[in-house]
Amino acid sequence: MPLSPADVGHRVVVRRRLGVEHGRTVYGDVLGVLESWAGGRLALRRRDGELVEVAEDDVVAGKPVPAAPARRPRRGPANAQPAEPAEPAEDAPESGAALALVAARGWPATVTERLGGWLLQEAGGFTGRANSVVPAGDPGCPLDDALRRVAGFYAAAGLPPRIQVVVGTPLEGELLARGWQPRASGKRGFDTTDVRVAPLADVLSRTGAPAVEVTLGGEPDQAWLDLYGRSGPAARKVLGGGHHVALARLTASMAGETNDPGETGQDLVGIGRGVVTGRWLGVSAVEVVPAYRRRGLARAVMAALGTWGRDLGADWAYLQVSADNTDALRLYDRLGFRLDHQYRYYGPAE
Incomplete structure (x- = not known):
């Protein structure tokens, strides 16, 4: 790999093995200043001050991060040799x-x-x-x-x-x-879970204008919750919470078709949620009825939420997605999202 101990003191990005889950190797990226490389371990200082140690044997790719931006390669098959990690065009406000x-x-x-x-x-x-x-x-x-x-x-x-x-x-x-x-x-x-980030202008340049009409509202109705797959008072409070929230709705009639009522019981075929917090647009709950997938509807939802967020002053976007949701990751790669970090939920022994 091009990374070497001579890069100590420089900003680098490292891709490492995290382990094996569900029969496949999982990888993750670490971006930061390489503070030391000794005893078979690398120490990187993230932008938020956190020190991350990586075993040299777990590193599969790495390189210094130049000033010039570069695009993230598409994610390949689950067991394929991982591509080189991405280099961001600029630092996100938080990490x-x-x-x-x-x-x-x-x-x-x-x-x-x-x-x-x-x-x-x-x-x-x-x-x-x-x-x-x-x-x-x-x-x-x-x-x-x-x-x-x-x-x-x-x-x-x-x-x-x-x-x-x-x-x-x-x-x-x-x-x-x-x-x-x-x-x-x-x-x-x-x-x-992957937490992925991208400059909002970059996302919007890749989505283009929504290909179909998407409406935005502030409160989830039962049809929206049914397509999301969760309901109840707590769901309504969380989904409707936040200072600036938009819930996207896309119907079959908006897409120029008549939905089969057997799919969802009504006309709704696509949803999404956006929330603006400072400079950030958070995108979540992007769902499309199976029969309507691969028609650009998820991209249209992303475009509508992105435009709304930009108009409220957001200039970066983040989203959280399962690390093994290959279809969603493929879309988000195409829209310019890169990995910021991964997280897991830990609980005590049962």
Whole structure:
């Protein structure tokens, strides 16, 4: 690989093996300043100040990051040799744990509590994102004491303790040493999530104008929730929460067709959610009825939400997607999104 110890002190991007999940090797990128390379280990300092150590044997690609921008290559088959990691055109406003806090504000839990730099969240069990701890800093007490506080918080809510851990951080090793393990989450049962980011202008230049009409609203109705696949009071509160929220709707009639009522029970065939938090547009809940996929409808939803977010002052976009959702990753690669970090939910031994 072109990276070498001579690059210590320079900004680099490294792709490393994270392990094997569901029979395939999982990879992740680390972007930061290479502070040391000794004893078979690389130490990289992320933009948010976090130090990430990587075993030299786990590095599969890496290079210094030049000033000139470059496009991210498309993601290949799951077991293919990974392409070189992407190099961003410019730094995002936040990264890593700081970006996780932005995302938490954009997917707001109904109950929160601060523990030093940790944010404890609960929303009646609706999604892992709104029912886990964001450990964005020091909890202000010894780790074992912090874990007892976390356990008590979730016990009071009748929920299992969960901590959203950035993959490869020291906290992950500390939790593993205490018997905590990765836990599945989400509608599809995945356990590793990509957090991907892109300059919003770049995304919009790739989506173009929406090919079909997309309407935006602020409250999810039952048809929207049915297509999303989750419902209930907590879902409505979280999905409708945030300072600036837009819920995208795309119907079969907007796409110039008449939907088969057997698919969804009404005309709705595509949805998405956007939330603006400072400079960030967060995109989530992009769903298209199976019979209407591969027609550019998801791209149209992204274009509508992106335009809305830009008009509210956002200039960067982020999204969270299962690391094994190859169809979604293929679309997001084409729209210019690159990996910022990955996270998993950790819970105590059961």
